[in-house]
Amino acid sequence: MPTDPEMDRFNLTRSVISAPLIRDLHERHRRKTANTGITKFPQGMKNLLTSRNSGGDQEPPRNEQVPPQQSDADLPHLEVIIELNLAYKDGVEKAAERLKELLVQAEPELAADTDGDHHLRISSQYVFARITENTLHLLVDREHDLPRQERIVQYIWPDFDVEPHLHRSVPTVKADAAHVAFCASGKGMVWAVLDSGIQGDHPHFKKHDNLNVTLPIQHMDFTGGGDPLQDPFGHGTHVAGIIAGELQNDQIDGGIKAFTRTRVDRMDPNTREIKTDIKYIPEPIERITGVAPECKLVSFRVLDQNGRGKTSNIIMALNKINEINAYGRSLIIHGVNLSVGYGFEAEWFACGQSPLCTEVNRLVKSGVVVVVAAGNTGYGTLQTDAMSAVKSPLQLSINDPGNAELAITVGATHRDQPHTYGVSYFSSKGPTGDGRMKPDLVAPGEKIQSCAAGTTAAAVNLKTGTPCHYVEDSGTSMAAPHVSGAVAAFLSIRKEFIGQPEKVKKIFMDSAIDLGRSRDFQGKGMVDLMRAIQSV
Template sequence: MFKHANPGAPSAQPAPSQEDQAAAAKSTLPLGLDWLVDVVAFLVGTGDAPDADDEAKAEQAVIGHAAFDTESLPPITIGRVATNRPAEPAITQSTLAVKADAARLLFNVSCASVTWAIIDSGIDGSHPAFASHDPVTGAPGPTRVIGTYDLTLIQQLLDPRYISSLFREGAALTPEQQTLKARYQLNLKLRGMADTDAPRLGRQLADRLDNGFELDWGLIEPFLWVEAPGTPSRGHGTMVAGVLGADWRGDQAPYTVRMQGICPDIKLYDFRVIGADGSSQEFDVVAALQLIRYLNAQADRRTIHGANLSLSTIHDVTSYACGSTLICQECDRTWASGVVLVAAAGNRGHERYMLAGGAELGGYNSTSITDPGNAEGVITVGATHRAFPHQYGVSYFSSRGPTGDGRSKPDLVAPGEKITGPVPDVGLTTDDGTSLAAPHVSGAAAMLMARNAELAGRPQRIKEILCGTATDLGRERYFQGAGMLDILRALQSV
């Protein structure tokens, strides 16, 4: 079939000459790159050989400074010429997987006004990953770890024998012990009690903690404050804090980014509940949650918007109903006060069963959510692959629901395999666990509050948003919860 000429069409224009095309191409290139047009024209056979000056520039531009000898090269087909742009170091794969980088760029979110507590083994605040940075030059500033409390001291402070030693005549006391004794004496005086009643007061405070009642934080809080915190003996808390809020840059200008967490400018509180030997007591965690509420009630203190609990305690079915343990009750109270709590689901998804006679049977534990993940007032987070969650699904170790009383848990999943994060003494390591999945969700909650100030103090609404915008991985509900965390969708939905 032939095409008929259109009488109304404009007449064809003569094609521009090669010289005109070259001149037009040169005009579109950045200053100093006009030689590139002549070189490309020669390579494709439409121009003369470049002069000596252009040839020298081309040699410098070729990787490895290869000689400009086209006779020995096969014919070249050039599809595109592009400028060589500087490459930026990639942030962690898991940050990309939950779309935190895209959300920050699209919505221009800064979490500098948000404060999060890390209830864990401690944060190495001297690590460069937690330095603040000048918004213009990028130069490092003070640490973003704005306060440290050592909750592992709480049992000692409430021990009547320890308290008695403070009031023993002639006892040599450290400055910290002298401060504690003075505060005890003031508290005793206000209560109309004598110094000899100090051990009894300690027992009363301990009983309150044992029964889930509020402690006298006006008395205890100053002693738990650590003025000059040392480097934690264990790196778990530092790594968890890094996944949430690391901003590790080079030592010198231009301070190139080495690693970033979900919220690279967030402020952090360090609540230490894990001792040097790796042990922790449930009462220490309960006390940490009470302390958060106490600090938030003080008008002169910075509000703690949320807390991350990347730790787990096996639910004791013989003593408490599921979700009703002391730590779960304390989580519910703190949640009701307006604080977002994010908890790891636990790493007991693949357990060994003990049969009669002591024989072990390997297999998947069908119900393995740990406390405080069993609490209603927390966002419970399972783990998935850091880069390919759709392909690999929920991690084999991630604890599975439902809870012991039939509630749906976990709430959602986030990357928890081969996660990279900082460790004390300017270190960097890679590890697995739901402990590292949880801070991804903490970061998402913080970004929601930073972007939408009206969400501050509304943890239930934040939980609904995060679960409602999660990506379905096509796995069983009791494995994946609502699905994979998607920070970009969460911010777009509000």
């Protein structure tokens, strides 16, 4: 059969190292070539790329040769996730110990590493490390020819950068009706928010003391030095305010200060260039509430002050939740909201089988509901013979960890007219790269009014000269916490389903409102808390 010119079959070659890390190394050496004229790869890289072929025919990377090894001083560091071999003859714990020994032998400075440095961390079946390329090559050279039982490493991935996927929406999911009819307020539930932190002094969380948690639950930072109850970026606080909390106008001096955003485009009369400005317009609000106002929130900070973070931060946080819950034996954190992620490429790895997706599935199996934003990459450029390039919806655009089979993956709709406007243009669309149906549900994600903090609140203050308690934001980041809040509210009055996340997912999918859109766009439809409660 002829080879498809668009498919790189080299990426299907079995290797100790993942395709995106190989690609990253290629790019690093291309940049070095441009700067120094060096055109060859280290010996370890050649071995890496020509080993463990499932078909027996070795195919080295195109147009690449092999030079002498370079010194560590000449090589930048790589941040990697090393997946341990579960079939190692002495067990996974011994594999982790042996790997640490090898890494410290190669880079002695790792021996003095602390948790805050994040240069060497061990969690479950993964080791997260910041190592030189030479160390990576040496590790791969050791592993690639060993029998499976002798190998300590299963696979090496890049530690992907993750980023945030950015109230009239509460009635849209019928949470207001559920509060009145069933007292479904989220009382007794605990939800972990893995994000940029939650601003602990925001008045939205005072009435119900949402952030007051007791040991063994505690707010934690996984970025290295941040405070989980500070949110300099502002994204996590906005997400948390959608899930839980409540504020009335008379509960705060001067009343609630909330703002909508308006974009203003104008032409500069001198340069004739279009310039864009954002204006903030006050919006009167008497009362604002999260979907599950009495739910407790625990802040697991995985994004830094710039809204950036590593996949390893999230994996560490998910493992910590499992530990706090005694691996399902004592469930005290009932759910997780992940409004963060990274784009998926089909050639990287089997869809839904990345380390992050695996950890999400493992946590769900332990009894925890995991709600994930689908991503904001649901549109691209369409070129046809009949028209010039235009922006168009883009299928196969679900982000990780939204590709995790057991997660509740959430796309976005209009905040109060979802039947009219349907699925948001930016909302990532299915199916998954391996043909599974995603997203699972959609929820309001456009112009959602919620808590302002950090740079978001500062930007409004700079423009208006007044403090800002609430501001609009958009994205599947805002849609996911609507579902987290709805599930927390549901579980607070249907306690028999606590610890049964797969049943909970089915209940919410079966009771969703069909918006009349494609399954790849809307999943099973828009979340409906009232119907979910009344269906059981």
